[in-house]
Amino acid sequence: MAAGPTYSPIATTTATGSSTNVTFNSISGSYTDLVLVIANVTAQIDNVGITLNSDTGSNYSRVILQGNGSTASSNKNSNQTYLYTMYKDTAGGDPVMSTTQFLNYSNSTTYKSVFTRQETNSSGTKAVQAIASVWRSTSAITSISINSGNANFNSGATFTLYGIAAA
């Protein structure tokens, strides 16, 4: 039997310019992994974070490999209150993007691994980052909230959640 589609849109939101937050609720547990694509962000944003299942406790950690166009470096942060998904853009105007994978997100026995690629190539900020994160919770992910640290997401910024099924 041929396999069914395995890369399916779950939900998408286009920002209107009036909010610092986008949330996907009631995420189905029927996929294997999730992919969140954030694109067309042109606002002069501060760092953008993600909280899962409304958990704002110090339950997130990450290691970051990054390049700024001249040097590469790495950071490690433990006991954070959010996942890190998009770097600040000090100028705004040029679109920036990130892609985040949530692996084995619906199981209820392990902590959740998250991998983000983010690209900021604007007139104000240049950063390419690979970010490996862990959410120290065994709960299935049912809610993903994306939060800008300061400015509203610009009108036209897009947030799309896809589900990938192993079979």
Place this chain on the structure above:
Amino acid sequence: MANTYTLIEGKTLTTTAASVIFTSIPQTYTDLLIKFSARSTSTAGVDIYANLRVQFNSDTGNNYNGILLFANLGSPGSGSYTSLSGNAFSYANGNVTTASTFSNMEIYIPNYTGSNKKTSSVDGVVENNASNGFVEMAAEIWTGTSAITTIDLVSIYGSHTADSTFYLYGIKNS
């Protein structure tokens, strides 16, 4: 269940080619994804990789900028370019690498039908079971604001060899 990850066109080279072009790209998707595996005829220099230029809508002006995070030997590094004639951080294996080895590259282009400048993210490797290899991720931007209808993957050093493969996928968010 919707299937939103759709092959638009695939090309497998049967002979060398200076470039590979996807034309008349449908405007019905949200994002585009290019996956290619390529090798160059170039033996120029000692680098194991050969740059491509990825050009949109036949724009060969100096309208492309990029930054790069990479590792090959030793510590990782970062680099950048401004005002080149195409996105420049996609690579083929150079012809100095082990025979029959090809690069592995992905280029993700969100919101390709929009009216903003067009961002691309690139992930790729050039590996050949020898003393040097190369892994990278890059952020690139084309300052054009037109919807992307054509993508040209140009070999800057030499030509793409036979058996290089190029696939263009469309991804819809609904």
